[in-house]
Amino acid sequence: MSSLADVNVHICGKEIIKYDLEIKALVQDIRDCPGPHSLLSELNSRVKGTFNKLRLRMQHLEQLAREQDRESDRLVVQAEAENHRRQMLSNQTAWRKANLACKQAIDNMEKDELLHTGEDQSPRQRKATKESLVETSSNITESLMSISRMMAEQVKQSEDAIGLLATSSRTVQETNEEFKSMTGTIHLGRKLILKYNRRELTDKLFIFLALALFFATVLYILKKRLFPFI
Template sequence: MASSLDVHVRICGQEILKYDLEIKALIQDIRECSGPQSALMEFNSQVKEKFNQLRCRIQDLEQMSREQDSDTDRLTIQAETEGQRRQMLSNQTAWRKANLACKLAIDYMEKDELLHGGENLATRQRKATKESLVQTNSNITESLMSISRMMAQQVKQSEDSIGTLATSSRTVQETNDEFKTMTGTIHLGRKLILKYNRRELTDKLLIFLALALFLATVLYILKKRLFPFI
C-alpha cells in the first residue's frame, strides 16, 4: 500500500510540474501579445483553466500528505505542497503583471494607429520584430508541448506500474489463501492418520487377545483329553 501511495505522490508531482510549465508558457505568450483584445482574452481563458487544474492537483497532494503513516514522509510532502502553493501565487502575480503590460501595450498601439493613420517605418520594424518573437514563441511552445507529451507518457507508465503492483498483490493474496487451505487439509489428514494408527493398534491388541484366548482354550481341551484325571 505504501509503494502504491508513493507512486501516486510522484505522479501528482509530475502533473503539477506540467501545469506549472504550461502556465509559464502562457504568461510569456501574454507578455508578447500585440493584440487584439480577443487574443489576450483567449490566453487568459487558457491560464484560468490551467490554474484550476493546478489548484486541484495541489489539493490532492495535500490530501496524500495526511494519508502518510510516517511523520517524515508527511512533513516532506507538506513542505512540497507549500512550495507548490508559493510557486502558484508567484505565477498569479506574474500573470497579473503580464496582463497589465499587455493591455498598456495594446492601448498604446491602438492610439498610435489612430494618430498616424497607417504604418510608418518604425511600425513595420516593430511588426517584423514581433513576428520574429511570435516565431520564437512558437518554437518555445512546441518544446513545452514536447515536454508535456513526455510527461504524459511517464504518467501512463506510472499508471501501468500501479496496475502491475495491484495484480501482484492479488496474486500474493490468492497464494496465501491457497496455503491456508492446504494447511487445513494437511492438518485434517494428520488427524486422520493418527486416528487410523490408534485404531490399528487397538485391532492388533484385540487380535492378540483373541489368539491368546484361542490357544488357552485349545490347551485346556488337549489337557482334558490327554490327562482326564489330572
C-alpha cells in the first residue's frame, strides 16, 4: 500500500470510529432520556445526522479499497470496511431498542401523571385532560411512525451498501481468477519458449554437423582427384 493511500485509509478509519462513538453516546442518551417526546425527537434527529455522516465515510473507505493497486491491500481495506459495516448495523439495532424503551417509559410516566392529576380535577378539567391525552397519543403515534420510517431508510441504505460490498467481493474474486489464468498462460508460454530455444540449439548443432560432413566429403573428393596416389 502506498504511503498516501495508507494515510487516507487511516484518516477515514479514524473518522468512522469517531462517528461510531458519537452514535453510541447518543443511543445511551436516548436510553436515559426522561422526556418529553420533543427531546427524544431531537436526539433521534442528531443520531440520524451522525448516521448519514458515518455512511458517507463508509462509502469513501470502500472506494479507497477499490482503488488499491495490490490485491492484498484491497482485501485488507475491504475487511476493515466490513467490520465497520457490522458495527453500524449493531448500532442501528441498539438505536431501535433504545427508542422503544424510552417511548414506553415516557408514555407510562405521562399516563401516571394524567391519572394522578385527574383525581383532583373538575369535570371540565378532566375533559381537557382527556383531550390532552388524546393529543399526546396522537403525537406518540406520529413520532413512532417517523422513527419507523427512519429505521426503514437506514435498513434500505444498509442493504444497498451490503449489496455493493458483495459486488466488490465478486469483482475481487473474478480478478483473482483472471490472475490465476494469466499465471497459467505465462507459465505455459515460458515452457514453450524454453522448448523452442532447445529445439533451436539442436537444429544449429545438426546444421553444423551437416556442414562439417559436407566439407569433409568435399575435401576427401578433392584429395582423391588431385592427389590420387597419396
